[in-house]
Amino acid sequence: MRQHPLRLALLFALGALAIPSAQAQHKLKQPDAPAASSTTAAAVMKDADEVSLDDIRNFTRVYHIVQQAYVEKLDNKTIMNAAIGGMLQNLDPHSEYLDKEGLDELDEDTTGQYGGLGIEVLQVDGMLKIVSPIDDTPASRAGIKPGDTILKVDGMVVDNQNIDEAFKKLRGDPGSRITLTILHEKSDKPIDLSLVRERINVTSVKLRQLEPGFVYIRLSQFQEDTATDLDKKLGNYIKKNGAPRGAVLDLRSNPGGLLTTAVGVADTFLDGGTIVTTKGRLPDANLHFDAHPGDMLQGAPIVILADNGTASAAEIVSGALKDNHRALIMGRRTFGKGVVQTVLPLDQDHAVKITTARYYTPNGTSIQAEGIKPDIALADLSVNKADTPPQLIGSEADLPNHLVNEKAATEDKHAADDDGKLAIEDYALSQSLNVLKGMALNRSR
DSSP, X not given: OEEOTTSSSSSSOOOOOOOOTTTOSSOOOOTTOOOOTTOOHHHHHTTOOOOOHHHHHHHHHHHHHHHHHSSSOOOHHHHHHHHHHHHHHTTOTTOEEEOHHHHHXXXXXXXXXXXXXXXXXXXXXXXXXXXXXXXXSHHHHTXXXXXXXXXXXXXXXXXXXXXXXXXXXXXOOTTOEEEEEEEOTTOSOOEEEEEEOEEEEOOOEXXXXXXXXXXXXXXXXXXXXXXXXXXXXXXXXHHHHOSOSEEEEEOTTOOOBOHHHHHHHHHHHOSSSEEEEEEESSGGGOEEEEOOSOOTTTTOOEEEEEOTTOOTHHHHHHHHHHHTTOEEEEESOOOOOOEEEEEEEEETTEEEEEEEEEEEOTTSOBOTTTOOOOSEEOOSOOOOOOOOOOOSOOSGGGSTTOOOOTTGGGSOXXXXXXXXXXXXXXXXXXHHHHHHHHHHHHHHO
16 A cells, blocks of 8 residues: 555645755655654665675566566666555555655645645555545535545546556646546445546635634644644634634544644644654654643633544644643544654655654554544534424414513524524534533633
8 A cells, every 4th residue: 555645745744844955955845754854765774684685686587577578668767666666655555756746746735736636545455545635626525525435537447557647647737627436435336526627725724703702713734834824813813803712623634734733733722731752763753742831722622523534633633632631522533644754855856755653642642543532423414404394483482462572682593593504514513512612611610
């Protein structure tokens, strides 16, 4: 299995610091990675076991067999790139060899700007699995969801032999059309979706008032500017509306992003304590991040909405707030990506993205392949308005000659209707708001 570079900054990510220019002329981001200011590919190889002459002979023999006997003629560069890629893709789903195109895509993903459909994908057993669609993109508008599988791309069946070609087709010039054959999770009937690629300019932070005193914060990914943008938008909201009594932090279908951004976001809501630690074989892979004083919500309760598309950096934030008893998590178990990748430059146009560490929540827990279990489990449900005949009398206010409440002018008599509307639009969000109100009420006593 291996992860492809279509993501927003590495399919779910963890860290992103630039490789110093002294090591590479091309400025690289480190998606999912601890900083490695003194680490190069040569340093990684330094302690490697020696390769036997028999192994070298076998590699050379296989190389020449492919060169001479493969059904189609391949140039030496293609064969060597395939050999390098094969070595990495058999390590884990996230290690890979990056050429210039891959590096450019990585930079695009980090900034959230590229031409494509707006989906995070992962190769699993020769198939392209959807990790998450990005908000307000062709993929999300078409109804693609976490856990879906791409069976065909423009009629081409996706398999081990053409997985790279299929993946590359997902990106393209804005305005160009592509047809995906999708199998939804828990369905046995594939469907064809005709999509038009767009210029994906993802705004990772959205913020609005749910009702007076309660704010909704949606983070769709962790880009370079997400933490700064969050602080700015939340600061403006507080200046206009006053300190919130509670907040819903929506991390559903958030595939991750940059480690430094995840740390910054968690720091926004914490007044102290550990955020995350990383541990690996290299000294530079062992990192520890603590929160600084200054919780922008001043201790107001937080409910985090999570699902199976909440991954990597989004899991770091969830784990940090959960373990520090700062937030309650509602929804589904998260994706479970608890490993860290570092980008190591080979030359100006090539690099290796390789798993170098595991990360741990403040309680010392690894969520790798386990995910984070929600405090309140909530299935992926929806609410539909019931078909009921109109009622002539539904309340005292419908009776003739009823007495008017003297405070009616100051009361919102449609509050219940608004709650019902929210439940129809987003059931999980409506439930999180109800829980948040209870937490805020308990805090005020």
